[in-house]
Amino acid sequence: MKKKITLKLIAKELNVSISTVSKSLKNSKEISEETREKVQAFAKFYNYKPNNIALSLKNKKTKTIGVIIPEIVHYFFSKVIFGIEHIANQRGYNVIIGLSNESFSKEVLNMEMLANGSIDGFILSISKETLEKRDFHHFNETIAQGMPIVMFDRVEDSIKCDKVIVDDLLGSKKAVEKLINSGCNHIAIVTTKDFVNVGALRTKGYILALEENKKALNDSLILKVEDSELIDDNLTQLEQDIEHMLISNPEIDGVFAVNEIYALTVMKVARKLKKRIPEDLQVIGFSDGVLSQNAVPTLTSVSQHAQKIGERAAELLINRLELEDYEEEEMELERYETEVIETELIERESTK
Numbered sequence: 372m373k374k375k376i377t378l379k380l381i382a383k384e385l386n387v388s389i390s391t392v393s394k395s396l397k398n399s400k401e402i403s404e405e406t407r408e409k410v411q412a413f414a415k416f417y418n419y420k421p422n423n424i425a426l427s428l429k430n431k432k433t434k435t436i437g438v439i440i441p442e443i444v445h446y447f448f449s450k451v452i453f454g455i456e457h458i459a460n461q462r463g464y465n466v467i468i469g470l471s472n473e474s475f476s477k478e479v480l481n482m483e484m485l486a487n488g489s490i491d492g493f494i495l496s497i498s499k500e501t502l503e504k505r506d507f508h509h510f511n512e513t514i515a516q517g518m519p520i521v522m523f524d525r526v527e528d529s530i531k532c533d534k535v536i537v538d539d540l541l542g543s544k545k546a547v548e549k550l551i552n553s554g555c556n557h558i559a560i561v562t563t564k565d566f567v568n569v570g571a572l573r574t575k576g577y578i579l580a581l582e583e584n585k586k587a588l589n590d591s592l593i594l595k596v597e598d599s600e601l602i603d604d605n606l607t608q609l610e611q612d613i614e615h616m617l618i619s620n621p622e623i624d625g626v627f628a629v630n631e632i633y634a635l636t637v638m639k640v641a642r643k644l645k646k647r648i649p650e651d652l653q654v655i656g657f658s659d660g661v662l663s664q665n666a667v668p669t670l671t672s673v674s675q676h677a678q679k680i681g682e683r684a685a686e687l688l689i690n691r692l693e694l695e696d697y698e699e700e701e702m703e704l705e706r707y708e709t710e711v712i713e714t715e716l717i718e719r720e721s722t723k
Contacts, residue, residue: 376419385413393694435465436688437485439495441473441525446631446660447677448496451523454681455494462689464491471498479509491692492519494684497527503566521688523680525569526709533687534709535680539569539657542673542714543576546655547627549671549716551584553723555625555653559592559616561633573629573657591620596633606636613640617652625653631660634670638721654721668720676712683710 382389387406395402395410396419402410413419436459440448452468459466467490469481478498485493493513501507502525510530514520520532550558560577563570574593581588594616596609613636617623628634634656638648646652648668656663659674687708 376414376417381410381413381417381419385410390694432491432692433489434463435467435490436685437467437469437482437490437493437495439469439471439478439481439485439493441471441496441498443468443470445658446662447524447658447675450660450677451496451681451684454678454683455685456681457678458682458685458689462685464685464689471501473499475500475504475506482509482513486513486516486518490518492521492688494521494523494681494688496523497525499525499563499567502527502568503564519688519691521684521691523684524675525567527568531707533684533691533707535684535687535712536709537675537680537712537714539572539714540576540579542675542716543573543627543629543657544580545576545714545716546657546671546673547577547580548584549718549722550625550627550653550655551580551586553625553649553653556586557589557592557620557622558586558625558627559594559620559623561594561596561613561626561628561637563629564595564597570629577627589620592616592623606632609633609636610640613637614644617641617644617646623652626655628654628656631656631658631663631670631672634672635662635666638666638668638670648721649723653723655716659717663717663719666721671719671722672717674715674717676715680712683712 378389378392382392385392391402391406392410395407396414398407436455438452438455440452442448456466467485469485471478471481475498478501482493507527507530510520514532520530521535522530522532523535526534526536547558558581560574562574565571578588594612596612617640626637628637634654637654641648641652648654655671655673657673659672663670663672687710
């Protein structure tokens with residue numbers, strides 16, 4: 372065997388994973404004694420030596436994680452941060468939080484500032500402007516420099532990194548099926564523009580539920596919200612658009628909204644129009660936040676289990692940061708995980 376002996380090569384020869392080889396060389400009890408002895412004997416026979424440069428870089432750690440989120444006021448993101456901090460603190464890491472405010476330039480600036488020796492890796496959810504621009508150079512450059520990223524909620528499939536998501540399509544499909552099973556025949560949706568991937572998936576779930584239940588798809592019942600409508604704290608334009616849809620389509624008896632704010636705004640407008648909830652109009656939102664739980668009436672919601680998303684994202688990042696005997700070329704070939712967290716429909720007073 373004349374090739375340079377690396378973890379990857381040992382793993383290939385012994386038909387085990389790189390992680391198993393790394394842990395075996397560190398005598399980890401996670402690995403069976405038989406496997407540890409086999410790996411250690413192989414490494415000793417071929418005089419394996421760790422990549423000291425890579426190890427030196429690895430050992431210069433800040434024990435700090437950078438978290439970039441689109442906004443802080445959203446209950447979902449605050450719960451994700453809670454989950455991240457819970458796991459990070461357990462494992463001896465600190466957390467620094469940056470806000471993109473849905474801005475591409477702020478997202479890039481935050482990453483440049485934090486990646487300059489302040490942190491060991493990123494957990495992030497992509498801003499809406501970045502998704503619209505389709506410019507992901509800052510993610511690719513960060514990963515190329517050896518700094519791992521874990522994406523959650525809003526992710527980009529082309530980026531080679533670990534991801535934590537929920538099944539947006541299935542969660543939405545179940546929500547719309549709940550409305551159908553509760554007697555709704557004319558169901559509207561309030562959603563985002565299609566460049567926001569989670570909104571697009573939730574809209575697909577809505578359409579799929581209608582198709583499978585042989586309900587007609589009516590484009591006038593699909594309201595796609597412009598971001599500019601959310602700048603005004605009073606959500607005036609959003610309210611006007613929802614009011615126009617409800618007045619123009621008086622037959623609407625159910626609304627599925629792809630986030631909590633949209634759903635609560637639907638309920639506000641419905642009350643203004645003297646519609647009773649749930650007798651005249653049933654409403655379901657996505658993302659089970661504190662507002663959903665305390666609305667009047669309380670809002671039936673799809674729970675994303677935000678804290679669990681944060682906890683799992685932190686675990687994935689820290690596990691990757693602590694992968695022993697890291698060698699750059701091996702890490703590139705390490706398989707990335709996309710973990711899907713199950714959603715749950717929480718039934719409350721806004722549905723029958």
